[in-house]
Amino acid sequence: MALIVQKYGGTSVGNADRIRNVAQRIKAHRDRGDQIVVVVSARSGVTNELIDRAKSLNPFPDEREMDALLAVGEQETIALTAIALHAIGIPAVSRTGAQAGIITDDAHTRARILDVTGGDIKAQLDDGKVVIVAGFQGLSTDHEVTTLGRGGSDLSAIAMAWALKADLCQIYTDVDGVYTADPRIVPDARKIDVLSYDEMLELASSGSKVMQARSVEFAQKYDVVFEVRSSFNDKPGTIVKAEAPNMEQILVRGVAVDKNQVKFTLNDVPDRPGVAATLFQALGAGGVVVDMIIQNIGRGGLANLSFTVSKEDVPRADKVMVEVIKTLGGGNLQPKADIAKVSAVGIGMRTHSGVAAKFFGALAKAGVNILMITTSEIKISVAIDPAEADRAAQAVHAAFDLGKS
């Protein structure tokens, strides 16, 4: 008998038929004799609807009240899922985040999990029940309802799996798993069977939308093995777990494309110590997350600085740049440019040479012009013209032989 935590996202519980489908899936697992804890999100669209409703009343709603409001979405789905399980004869009971003992700090709308007690979930499981837990929400140490921010339900599931010492945590979603590339861009992309946490993290931060980085970080920190799989079919998904020696044999695990970046360039900046620090501290203080950075020295010993930010951060970055130029006493801000980031990720890079050569060779052969380069121990990324992004991804994918055999 295994203890399995299953997480179903908003699409998987989006309407009555889908909730029934989830109930059948839970039943199938339970019929095999497993104990099941289910973490569910709000129906897709509900959280945004609630946010819109609040913002129509107040553009800057109080965060404590927003959490009280948003917690409603998951509370609806836990009750409906329990009710659907009862309809097919499965004993089940719902638990809010508070009841499930998901204890957080008091950073409303983006709370961090401090502990998970599990409440009475073990007793309910031993009593033969399936327990349905509200994802995305917790209770602060001040006994206030909190929410965990984007991707919070995945985090709830992984934290619950850790707390209950579950044998497996299954993240059900609308894709079959993590792919070697986005199949809409690279038609022969394959589902990856096994990934290390580090690779999953690099893929997440490189534009693969499957999971938020912090859920993966939590899993890595507490060594929670999880599987990303589809709630619409029965195919095995992608297992994400700690690195094993044989996983390094593959040089590149996947190729990610992020078309959501904008490049800022500030030319002719007086090149004195602390210029970069001034710029990036100001951006950080302004709430802008900077991704790629390049600095070089141009004519007359003046520095040219380029960096990329995600599109959502552009208005904030614009505001910061105006101030920064005043502070620096110089610099010509160039027109912004949309860029795409194409990355190759794989822990094999750490121990094998030649990966960069093959990567840049593939791009050169495909005639892709590289604007910026960044690397980490297990990733190479280039910023390129968005019009060339798909071609670049296809070329890299083929060069590393990632396609279907």
Add this chain to the structure above:
Amino acid sequence: MALIVQKYGGTSVGNADRIRNVAQRIKAHRDRGDQIVVVVSARSGVTNELIDRAKSLNPFPDEREMDALLAVGEQETIALTAIALHAIGIPAVSRTGAQAGIITDDAHTRARILDVTGGDIKAQLDDGKVVIVAGFQGLSTDHEVTTLGRGGSDLSAIAMAWALKADLCQIYTDVDGVYTADPRIVPDARKIDVLSYDEMLELASSGSKVMQARSVEFAQKYDVVFEVRSSFNDKPGTIVKAEAPNMEQILVRGVAVDKNQVKFTLNDVPDRPGVAATLFQALGAGGVVVDMIIQNIGRGGLANLSFTVSKEDVPRADKVMVEVIKTLGGGNLQPKADIAKVSAVGIGMRTHSGVAAKFFGALAKAGVNILMITTSEIKISVAIDPAEADRAAQAVHAAFDLGKS
């Protein structure tokens, strides 16, 4: 400085504009220096939507899960109302039924209030905040979320007013108060300024839809003065309070019409002791609430029994009657008939004679045929053909001079 509990129903918080309107109304009271506790219902339609969603998954949803589900409706409105108050500069904080210390028994979906602690509401008020409390919901002694059943938010407000020793409890609704008759039936009906609890109870049970009887009973038991008034204008409403001597000077306070009744007639029942008991015990056990009852002896010493039930109870009553006829070993069930009940209510009846004579005289003059009669100390009701109900109500209303002067 007065402490006022205000209750706003689902229509009053039905959309963003109406929530803004409620916020302005609260602000106006607070600007006068009063402390305000607000009890809100779910947006109109939300509770029924949630019930439909549950029943589409399971025709007999678990009551514990139903309560977890339904509590969501009010949780949404408390947060939105607090957010709307913040937008106009009023400090406010929301409290669920559990947080407000509304302690109930564990009869899910129809819980009874055992106690109201108020939680930290007094401290929040003293801190200058408006406190928004979720109506309709509480927490059982087993720490489960419960709901109070139909009309539960009124009950929450009255219980909260009692617990906080409020100076006044205002029940805001979509009518201006309690009327001498339904103005759609009797065009010159007047709003009643003051009513006794007993009169309000008899009007509630006679078809006036303003409030559920149990909220009034709670108010009477704990002597909570409340006012029924409109959330769409600023007119004073109807004050409901303990009887005062001068209130008896008015013979009839109001006329109620209930067109939602069906008459069952069982003729030729063997007339032996216990026949009526068998019938009405079976109906009670079958969950049927019987209103009016008549028994008389017909030809051959056989008894004829008639009783009325509300339309919702007809399928249950049909089922019971089939069994009862078997048990009684006789009786001819007549075709059911829709009937209307017209009632005159007033505590003045207790001390003044001639009320019945005037009531029946008015009906006779209007040519209304009476099918059944029941009376209480402060009420006379007749069952009549629904087609004659409006005419009957108008005649009685005029006979007791209840119209606008």
